[in-house]
Amino acid sequence: MSDTRLKLAVQKSGRLAEGGLKLLERAGLRFAYGRDALHRRAENMPVDLMLVRDDDIPSFVAGGACDYGIVGENVLHEMQARSSRYREVETALKLGFARCTLKLAAPKGGDIRCAADLAGKSVATSYPGLTRAWLTERGIEAEIVEMRGSVEVAPRMKIADAICDLVSSGATLEANGLEAFETVLESEAVLIRRRNGRNGEVEATAKLLIQRAEGVIASAQ
Ligand code: PRP
Ligand code: ZN
Ligand code: MG
Numbered sequence: 735m736s737d738t739r740l741k742l743a744v745q746k747s748g749r750l751a752e753g754g755l756k757l758l759e760r761a762g763l764r765f766a767y768g769r770d771a772l773h774r775r776a777e778n779m780p781v782d783l784m785l786v787r788d789d790d791i792p793s794f795v796a797g798g799a800c801d802y803g804i805v806g807e808n809v810l811h812e813m814q815a816r817s818s819r820y821r822e823v824e825t826a827l828k829l830g831f832a833r834c835t836l837k838l839a840a841p842k843g844g845d846i847r848c849a850a851d852l853a854g855k856s857v858a859t860s861y862p863g864l865t866r867a868w869l870t871e872r873g874i875e876a877e878i879v880e881m882r883g884s885v886e887v888a889p890r891m892k893i894a895d896a897i898c899d900l901v902s903s904g905a906t907l908e909a910n911g912l913e914a915f916e917t918v919l920e921s922e923a924v925l926i927r928r929r930n931g932r933n934g935e936v937e938a939t940a941k942l943l944i945q946r947a948e949g950v951i952a953s954a955q
Contacts, residue, residue, distance in 0.1 A: 738935040739780040740943070743794050743803035746772070746785040750923055753831035754804040758783075761946035780939050795926050796822050801936050804829065807921040808836055808861065808900060815863030822929050827944055829923040830951050836861060836921065837914040839907055840896040841889050849916050852876040852896060858888035859898040861918075868898075868918045886910040 744758075745751040759765075763781060765774045774783040784800055791803040792813040807825075814820040838857070840846035846855065849872060856877040859865045869876055879894045886906050888894040898918060901907060907914060925944070932940075 737933065739782050740802065740936045740939045741782050741784060741800045743784045743786055743791045743800040743805075745788040745791070745804070748788065749832045750788055750804060750806060751785075753829070753923060757804075757829060757831070757947060757950060758943075760950040761943060763943075779943070780935075781943065792820050792823055792926065795928055796820055798928065798931075801932065802826065802925060802927045802940060804923055804925055806832055806834070807924055808834065808864075808919060810924065810926060811919060811921075812861045812863045815867050823926050824929050825924045826927045826940075827925040827947060827951075829925060829947070830954065832921075832923040834900045834902045834921050835917055836864060836898060836919040837901045837907075838865075838896060838898050838916040838918060839886075839901075839912040839914040842911050842913045844889075846896050847915060849874060855895040856893075857896045857898050858885050858894035860885055861898055864918055865898040886912060 744754045763776045764778045765783070766777055772785050774785065776782070784794070786794065788805055788809050791805040792810050794800040795803045796819055810823065838849065846852060852869065852874050853876065856879050857865055858879040858881050860881055860883065862878045862880045866878055879888065881888065885897045885899040887910065888897055889912065890910065897912065901914060925947070
């Protein structure tokens with residue numbers, strides 16, 4: 735793989751993966767569907783896709799392993815809340831898909847109905863950075879219980895009193911008897927890059943790709 739090809743990190747599977755590939759294909763990229771599950775080479779542009787876990791994308795872009803990445807603002811801002819290392823990463827383009835909201839929620843009919851009620855309580859989340867920052871800004875002292883997934887089961891299992899998790903349709907909250915009472919972050923898919931030190935040849939490709947993606951996004955509105 736030569737350094738003049740743009741290395742773009744995209745999610746291997748999940749909501750972002752599907753929307754991201756669709757957008758890139760509409761922007762005119764054609765991919766060889768080869769045997770390599772972690773790498774896809776565009777046939778008609780100097781672009782290579784790296785198929786990875788979405789949570790790893792900001793780190794790959796910050797460290798220079800990839801030039802650009804497609805990731806949710808939820809993941810980007812969580813990483814930025816955790817470490818100053820991610821200040822080097824910026825949004826090049828908002829992509830208009832994978833919209834979701836990071837929300838605080840608690841059991842329906844329980845004694846937590848607003849943010850202030852969280853004082854002295856515990857909140858389960860996969861977004862400890864964003865949740866902690868949001869609570870601290872409001873002077874609310876609550877314990878954060880970090881979970882990798884299935885956060886909605888925490889109150890029922892007495893792991894935590896409330897949760898802070900992504901809501902899309904709201905079906906998962908509903909199924910677990912939870913009710914959202916506060917929005918922490920609105921999120922959509924974004925194209926990210928390093929702020930400084932990008933390669934000139936790669937940038938020319940990126941500029942063209944961004945132009946085409948803007949056209950696709952505008953026509954989809
Ligand atoms: C996400 C999120 C919520 C759910 C929200 O979970 O963490 O649990 O989707 O979607 P809904 O409002 O449409 O129900 P995901 O499927 O990524 O699983 P995970 O949390 O176990 O990673
Ligand atoms: Zn993830
Ligand atoms: Mg979940």
